[in-house]
Amino acid sequence: GAVVSQHPSWVICKSGTSVKIECRSLDFQATTMFWYRQFPKQSLMLMATSNEGSKATYEQGVEKDKFLINHASLTLSTLTVTSAHPEDSSFYICSATGTSGTTDTQYFGPGTRLTVL
Amino acid sequence: RKEVEQDPGPFNVPEGATVAFNCTYSNSASQSFFWYRQDCRKEPKLLMSVYSSGNEDGRFTAQLNRASQYISLLIRDSKLSDSATYLCVVKGAGTASKLTFGTGTRLQVTL
Numbered sequence: 001g002a003v004v005s006q007h008p009s010w011v012i013c014k015s016g017t018s019v020k021i022e023c024r025s026l027d028f029q030a031t032t033m034f035w036y037r038q039f040p041k042q043s044l045m046l047m048a049t050s051n052e053g054s055k056a057t058y059e060q061g062v063e064k065d066k067f068l069i070n071h072a073s074l075t076l077s078t079l080t081v082t083s084a085h086p087e088d089s090s091f092y093i094c095s096a097t098g099t100s101g102t103t104d105t106q107y108f109g110p111g112t113r114l115t116v117l
Numbered sequence: 118r119k120e121v122e123q124d125p126g127p128f129n130v131p132e133g134a135t136v137a138f139n140c141t142y143s144n145s146a147s148q149s150f151f152w153y154r155q156d157c158r159k160e161p162k163l164l165m166s167v168y169s170s171g172n173e174d175g176r177f178t179a180q181l182n183r184a185s186q187y188i189s190l191l192i193r194d195s196k197l198s199d200s201a202t203y204l205c206v207v208k209g210a211g212t213a214s215k216l217t218f219g220t221g222t223r224l225q226v227t228l
Contacts, residue, residue, distance in 0.1 A: 034215065043121075043204070043220040044161065093160050095216075106216060108160040 002028045004096050006109035013084055014117055020080045021112045023094030029074035030096035034106065035067075038091040050077050084116045118143055121219035123205050129225045134195050138222045140188040140205030147217075149208040150181055152190045154201045155221065161204055164190075195226045 003026040013019050023033055032051050036044040048064075050056040050071035058064045068080040077096075081088055091113050095106040123140045130136050142150075150167040165172065167179040167188055178191040188205055202221040208214055 041125075041220075044216075044218040046215050046217075049215060091158070105163065108162070111158075111160045113158070 002096075002098060002105075002107040004030075004094065004107045004109040006092075006094055006112050008112060009110060010113040010115075012115045012117065015085050016083055018080055018082045019084055019114060020078055021092055021094075021114075023077045023079070023096070023109050025075045025096045025098065025107070028096075028098040028107075030077070030098050031074065032097045033071055033077040034095045035069060035077075035079050036093045036095070038093065038111075044093065047079075081114065084114070086116045089114055089116045119219075120144060120217045121205055121207055123219040123222050125220055125222060127223040127225050129227060130195055131227055132195055132197060134226075135191065135193045136195055136224065137192075138190045138203055138205075138224075140190075140219055142186050142188070142205075142207045142217075144207065144209070144217075145186060146209060147186075147207040148210045148214075150188050151206040151208070151216075152177075152179055152188075153204040153206055153218075155204055156201050161206075161218075164203070192224075195224075197226050197228070200224055200226045 005024045007022045035047045038044045047062045048056040048058045050069050052074050056069035071077040093111040095108045121142050152164040153161040154164045155161040165174050167181045169181050171180045176193045180189045202223050204221045205219040
């Protein structure tokens with residue numbers, strides 16, 4: 001089946017630093033990737049949708065200048081949390097939909113747990 | 118009102134029990150419906166899609182009532198390994214349309 005990886009799986013950083021999270025589709029080309037955030041005991045909330053080669057579409061309330069998304073190739077999207085603060089600590093999960101054979105299903109990465117001190 | 122509502126539980130049931138989860142959604146334009154399973158500190162994994170005619174996958178049965186905007190999941194003969202959070206998920210039309218997740222229902226199966 002289609003596999004999506006994320007790196008790193010967890011990260012601890014100091015307040016004010018920037019953190020980059022990578023999402024890769026390993027065995028298919030991901031035309032669309034989605035970034036979610038999940039706080040403890042809460043639902044996954046979509047942050048943004050990105051299509052390869054174009055700007056990401058952000059959900060209402062998500063600051064695009066704080067959460068920079070780049071989807072430069074059909075197998076890689078990155079999320080950069082700029083000037084991270086403790087309230088950004090969360091579980092960040094990406095998913096991807098692909099080209100023929102994988103078009104209707106979103107395949108999820110294993111998630112990245114971010115802790116900002 | 119939340120777009121997808123679920124009873125958060127927890128549901129504590131003994132092994133072998135039958136348990137049912139319900140979910141309601143607010144967007145009548147939703148086109149696709151799913152149940153996902155999420156284990157603690159892990160990503161969600163697709164359990165099954167939900168169709169209007171109802172569908173079954175082993176011990177799991179899903180039902181959809183579009184008129185009532187209601188989705189259900191029935192688990193028969195519960196196993197310890199079924200302990201997880203079950204997420205009700207709806208999707209709009211189109212390949213790239215977003216998934217909207219419920220907050221999940223926690224199931225704990227005990228000996």
